[in-house]
Amino acid sequence: MLTNKQIKLINSLHSKKGRSENELFLVEGEKGIQEVLDSNYELEFLVINADFQHLFSSNSLPIYFVSKEEITKLSTLTINQYGLAVVHCKASSSLSPLDDKVLVLDGVRDPGNLGTIIRVCDWYGIKQIVLSNDCTEFYNPKVISATMGSFKRVDCLYADLTAFFRTNPDHVIVAADLSGDNLHEFTFPPKVFIVMGSESHGIRDDVSAMIQQRITIPRFGEAESLNVAISTGIILDHLRRN
Known part of the structure; x- marks a missing residue:
């Protein structure tokens, strides 16, 4: 039976402060739990619907x-x-050693978008993401849920992006930009940082000043913009086609 202390702990993990203080986070739902059980993450305990008790009869973890x-x-x-x-x-x-192809996110604050981007990266074999310090938190429950288990296979680093770029000069900095070159005609360099900005603010000025090449997804209809997670998927698909 769960104690009041454990219930209080779980409730505290709904907030960023609680996750930071306890250095714990929540994984929720069947898919996420199955994935984290088959990972190198350390689990504190499980809370499972009693209807599924037969599935955990031989598990050595504390289960309630x-x-x-x-x-x-x-x-x-x-x-x-x-x-x-x-x-x-x-x-x-x-992120050491640094992969040849790394996604970089500047100011992406929506948890659902970040979770979907992590899942898309997992699909296309991108194992490393660098995030500006103001991006939404990796361990936010909405992020973890949206990854559908991909959080365990993609490494994320929060950093000052301009400082990160300066310390890794071998990678070409390529950014998604409405004024950029046609993605369909673009060939990615062997070592590349692909920079995606937030939908509402785009890429901030100090980061934009360091961009070496710009690309855009050609538009054939009337929509004003694309969701950042969808745009990431399209760009990564073209990357892999190269």
């Missing part, structure tokens, strides 16, 4: 089986009748 109503109360998700895992945060990655 509760009603689906209690799962709903504890979860950050609107719909979650499976369970949740309390998981230890990892130490910040240094």
Whole structure:
């Protein structure tokens, strides 16, 4: 049976402050839990719907089986009748060695977008993402949920982007920009940072000043813009076609 202390801990992990203080985060739903169980993340304990108790009979982790109503109360998700895992945060990655192809995000604050971008990177085999310090938090429950388990396969580093670029001069800095060259006619350099800005503010001036090449996804219709996660997927698809 869950103690009041454990319930209080789970509730605290709904906030960034609670995750930072406890160095723990939540993984929610069946897909996420299956993925984190098959990872090198350290788990504190599981809270699982009692209807699924037979699936965990041989598991050595501390597991608490509760009603689906209690799962709903504890979860950050609107719909979650499976369970949740309390998981230890990892130490910040240094991205060393640095891959040849790295995605860079400047000011992406929407958790759903970041989670989807991580999932897209996993699909296209991009294993490293560098994020500006004001991007949304990697361990935000909405980010983790949107990755559908891909969070365990993609390393993220939060950094001052201008300083990061200066310390890694071998990579060409290529950015998505409405005034850029046609993506369909562009060939990516062997070592590249692909920079994506936020939908509302774009790429900030100090980062923009360091960009070496700009690309754009050609528009054939009347839409004013594309979602940053969708744009990332299109660009990474072209990257892999190269």
